[in-house]
Amino acid sequence: MQAYWTLTRRELAGFFVSFTGYLIIASAVFLMGLSFVILLYRLQDETTTLPVTQLFFSTPFFWLILLLGVPVITMRLFALEKYSGTFETLMTTPVSDLQVVLAKFTAAAVFYMFMWLPLLVYILILHHYTNHQEAIDWGLIGSAFLGVALLGSLFMSLGCLASALTRSQIVAAMISFTLGFTFFLLSFLPGYIPMTAHWQAQVFSHFALIDQMEDFARGLVDTRHIVFYLSMTLLSLFLTLRVVESRRWK
Amino acid sequence: MSDGLMIEVSNLTKRYAGHTAVSGISFAVGRGEIVGLLGSNGAGKSTTMRILSCYMPATSGAVRVAGYDVFTQADDVRRRIGYMPENNPLHPEMRVREYLKFRARLKGLGWRRSRERVDIVLEQCGLTDVSRKIIGHLSKGYRQRVGLADALVHEPELIILDEPTIGLDPRQIRSVRQLIKDLSRNHTVLISTHILSEVEMTCNRVIILHEGKILAADTLDNLQNLMGGSTDQVIAEIAAPRAELQECWEQMGEIEYFDLSAAEGEYHRCALTPRNGTDLRPQISALVRERGWQLRELTRNRPSLEDIYVRIIRSNGEEEI
Numbered sequence: 104m105q106a107y108w109t110l111t112r113r114e115l116a117g118f119f120v121s122f123t124g125y126l127i128i129a130s131a132v133f134l135m136g137l138s139f140v141i142l143l144y145r146l147q148d149e150t151t152t153l154p155v156t157q158l159f160f161s162t163p164f165f166w167l168i169l170l171l172g173v174p175v176i177t178m179r180l181f182a183l184e185k186y187s188g189t190f191e192t193l194m195t196t197p198v199s200d201l202q203v204v205l206a207k208f209t210a211a212a213v214f215y216m217f218m219w220l221p222l223l224v225y226i227l228i229l230h231h232y233t234n235h236q237e238a239i240d241w242g243l244i245g246s247a248f249l250g251v252a253l254l255g256s257l258f259m260s261l262g263c264l265a266s267a268l269t270r271s272q273i274v275a276a277m278i279s280f281t282l283g284f285t286f287f288l289l290s291f292l293p294g295y296i297p298m299t300a301h302w303q304a305q306v307f308s309h310f311a312l313i314d315q316m317e318d319f320a321r322g323l324v325d326t327r328h329i330v331f332y333l334s335m336t337l338l339s340l341f342l343t344l345r346v347v348e349s350r351r352w353k
Numbered sequence: 354m355s356d357g358l359m360i361e362v363s364n365l366t367k368r369y370a371g372h373t374a375v376s377g378i379s380f381a382v383g384r385g386e387i388v389g390l391l392g393s394n395g396a397g398k399s400t401t402m403r404i405l406s407c408y409m410p411a412t413s414g415a416v417r418v419a420g421y422d423v424f425t426q427a428d429d430v431r432r433r434i435g436y437m438p439e440n441n442p443l444h445p446e447m448r449v450r451e452y453l454k455f456r457a458r459l460k461g462l463g464w465r466r467s468r469e470r471v472d473i474v475l476e477q478c479g480l481t482d483v484s485r486k487i488i489g490h491l492s493k494g495y496r497q498r499v500g501l502a503d504a505l506v507h508e509p510e511l512i513i514l515d516e517p518t519i520g521l522d523p524r525q526i527r528s529v530r531q532l533i534k535d536l537s538r539n540h541t542v543l544i545s546t547h548i549l550s551e552v553e554m555t556c557n558r559v560i561i562l563h564e565g566k567i568l569a570a571d572t573l574d575n576l577q578n579l580m581g582g583s584t585d586q587v588i589a590e591i592a593a594p595r596a597e598l599q600e601c602w603e604q605m606g607e608i609e610y611f612d613l614s615a616a617e618g619e620y621h622r623c624a625l626t627p628r629n630g631t632d633l634r635p636q637i638s639a640l641v642r643e644r645g646w647q648l649r650e651l652t653r654n655r656p657s658l659e660d661i662y663v664r665i666i667r668s669n670g671e672e673e674i
Contacts, residue, residue, distance in 0.1 A: 109458040113444075120446045188442030192503070195406045195438075196459045197431040351410050 106198040107206050114180070114210030124214070127175055131168050132221045138164040139225045153321075155229060155239065156247040159222075160320040166313075168218075169258060170287060174279035176214060177262025180207045181347070182275040200347045208263050208340060215255045219248070243322040250319025253332035254312065258283050260339040267346040287312055357420060359384045359511050359541040360405065365414035367400050374400040376565040377414070382558075384510075387537045389556035390545040391662065396562040398545035399439055402515050405543070406436040419510055432461065435504030435540075439515040441497055445489030449480055449499055452488060453506055460507040467506075474502040478532060494525030501532060505540075512536060514544045518551060530555055549658045559658070561665055568665045576661050586626050586654040587633045592619040592647035601640060607631050620649065 118124035142158050145151070151158065159165070184190040193203065223244075230239040258279075265278035289310040308314075315328045360382040367375040375397040382388050390398045404411050405418060407427040415422065421429040444452060450471060457467035475481045478498040483491060488499060497517065504512050517533065518526045533555055536542055546552060552559055553573065560570040569576060591598065595613060598621055602611045612624040627633050634651055641648045 105461065106459055109455060113447075113455050117444075117446065187445075188438060188440060189444060191403075191408055191438045192436070192442055192456075193459075195408050195431060195434070195436045196456070197428045197461055198459060350408075 106196075107202045110198065110203065110206035111209045111213075114207055115213055117179075118176075118210070118214045121179075123175065123179070127172055128218050131172055131218045134164045134168050135222055135225065138162045154243050155226070156243055156322075157317065157320040160247065160250075160316055165316075166287065169254060170280065170283050172218065173215070173255065173258040173262050173283060174265070174276040176218075177211050177259055177266055177279055178272045178276040179266070180211060180263055181266040182269055182272045185270040186272070194350075200344055204263065204267075204340060204344045204347055208259060208343075211259050211262070212252075212256055215259060216252060219251055219255075240322070246322045246324050247320045249324065250316050250328075253319075253329060254316060256336045257286070257332050257339075260336040260343070261286075264339045264343045264346065267343045286310065290314060357384070358382065358417075359386070359419060360543065361415075361417040362401075362405075363415050365401070365404065365416055366412045367397075367404060367409075368412045373565055375404075375411075378562070378565070378567045380560055380567060380570050382541060382543060384541050385537070386558055387533070387542040387544070387556045388558045388560060389552035390543065390560050390562060391547070391549065391552050391658075392545075392562035393547055393666075395564075397565040398547075398562055399515055401562070402436070402513050402543070402545060403438075406434055406513055407431050408436075432507070433510045435507065435509035435512045437500045437504045437512075437514045437517060440519070441500035441517075443488050443496060443499060443503075446487065448485055448487055449491070450475065450484040452499065453502055456503045457506045462507055470506050470508070474505045477505065477535075478502040479528075492525075494521055494528070497521060497525070497529055498532070501529070505536070509540065511541045511543065514542065516546055517544055518546070518548065526551075549662055553658045561662060563666055563669060568669055569661075573658065576658075577655050585632065586624055587637065588650065588652050588654065589623045589625065589637050589648065590616055590620050590650040591623065591641060592649070593621065593644065595621055597644075598623060605636065607633060607636070619647075 138159060141162055142155070145158065146155075181190070184193060194200075226239060226244060233239065261282040262275075262279040265282060266272075266275040268278060269275050289307060290313040292307045293304050293311060309327070309331060315325075315331075318325055318328065358381050360380075362381070363379045365375055365378050366373065378397075378401070390401065392398050403409050404416055405423065407423050407430050410424050417423070418430045419433050421433070423430050447455070453471045453474065454467055457470055458464075462470060475484050478501055480495065480498055480502060483495055488496060491499070501514070501517070504514065514533070518529050521529060530551065533542060533544065544551075544555065556573070558570070558572050559576065561568045595615070599613060602608055602613075602623065602625065607628050609626045609628045611626065614622045614624075616622045625633055625637075632653065634653060637651060638648065
């Protein structure tokens with residue numbers, strides 16, 4: 104347990120001492136800001152019955168941050184250590200492979216949530232200036248953030264897997280982006296399958312990330328979605344662990 | 354257990370896809386020894402060390418460190434070894450003290466204990482002045498010491514250093530060597546190198562690896578006797594008439610053959626080869642005293658480790674042909 108916390112702290116510190124960490128946050132804040140401006144314009148022009156969070160998450164900027172930001176966050180986790188050789192010094196200390204995988208995932212996930220904090224500030228600004236106090240509902244915001252966290256954990260674990268597979272950070276980022284983008288594109292697939300009653304369509308409807316995020320943003324916490332995200336995250340973390348262990352099979 | 358063997362390797366083989374890095378080697382290292390693993394690049398030194406440090410498993414064979422099996426009791430082994438890999442990888446963005454503290458905690462030391470130990474190893478490795486500096490900004494010599502400090506921080510019984518002096522300048526090499534020598538008082542040390550003089554200076558015992566096999570494993574003295582016994586040439590510079598010298602050497606039964614050449618002044622340089630490895634020096638000095646000559650040099654040309662190494666590798670190569 105001590106090794107886990109020590110490692111998590113170091114990984115997390117690694118994000119904040121490097122230039123990339125701040126670059127990621129800055130880009131994310133910039134995209135969130137753009138999204139916020141668009142949201143304000145829309146609210147000025149017309150009245151809407153949709154919740155504010157749903158308006159925010161229906162802009163493409165959210166997906167841009169998720170699809171591009173996550174690979175950049177996760178690419179260094181294993182690849183950098185393998186490249187610089189510190190993986191060897193790490194793996195010759197009495198820590199288990201599971202602790203290493205979990206610590207790296209936790210650190211990335213914490214950094215990811217930290218990256219989304221500015222969004223809370225935007226919502227608070229909106230809350231301060233709106234004349235409709237009931238437009239900002241904390242339950243709604245909580246549910247939206249839960250969605251962000253769950254989607255993030257899925258993409259993060261895919262990123263971990265990608266990073267464990269290679270020594271090159273660039274390759275890790277590309278694999279992670281490809282995996283993430285494939286998942287994202289699955290949301291459009293049900294629309295192209297004509298018969299909705301068909302079992303394929305039903306299967307793919309569970310992979311529809313966009314629809315699921317919309318649910319969360321609308322304040323709808325569906326346990327099916329939660330189970331889906333958690334199990335997918337566990338699956339890819341398990342695969343990551345196997346990849347890390349695989350050096351013993353060679 | 355305390356005076357048992359530190360490392361026991363028997364029939365260790367490691368195969369990578371397509372080639373065998375180490376094939377069926379066996380050796381043992383006792384507690385408190387400094388042993389050098391010597392070999393050219395690709396001889397299997399790093400592979401052996403990686404297996405010893407539980408980084409990767411052997412294809413076959415048994416390896417025990419301090420009585421624990423490296424495969425089934427890896428955690429017990431890892432707690433007892435300090436390992437510095439080749440090229441000494443560090444986290445360049447961390448500060449020296451911060452890094453050592455992190456490593457100490459990772460190796461399971463308590464909060465207070467890790468603080469104490471970090472202070473001790475900083476002192477021991479001469480890093481106290483740079484403890485607040487960022488590792489990436491340090492010179493290579495200092496970085497090497499950080500690697501050593503990391504290997505020492507949890508008070509391991511066995512220290513494994515893979516090419517500890519590679520890429521250092523002569524002064525830094527000397528200080529790192531001194532550090533390693535100091536360590537040997539309380540630890541067992543296994544170092545690998547392809548620099549022969551390093552082994553000559555620091556190690557009690559040498560294991561020569563070549564293409565994954567052990568060619569020789571013995572103390573330096575024994576190796577020298579074994580390899581160079583019959584060719585222990587003695588060089589003596591004596592001020593005496595040439596004819597008298599020649600007569601003396603011809604009469605001395607132990608001399609196989611000799612070579613005389615004039616040096617400056619009255620001195621003559623005599624290269625004397627003994628018949629069967631006897632040390633000629635006492636006889637020569639007795640002779641000089643008896644005759645009242647002047648002697649200004651008397652040395653025995655022992656084969657250097659370099660000679661031994663080249664000879665061993667060559668003789669092995671011929672066998673294979």
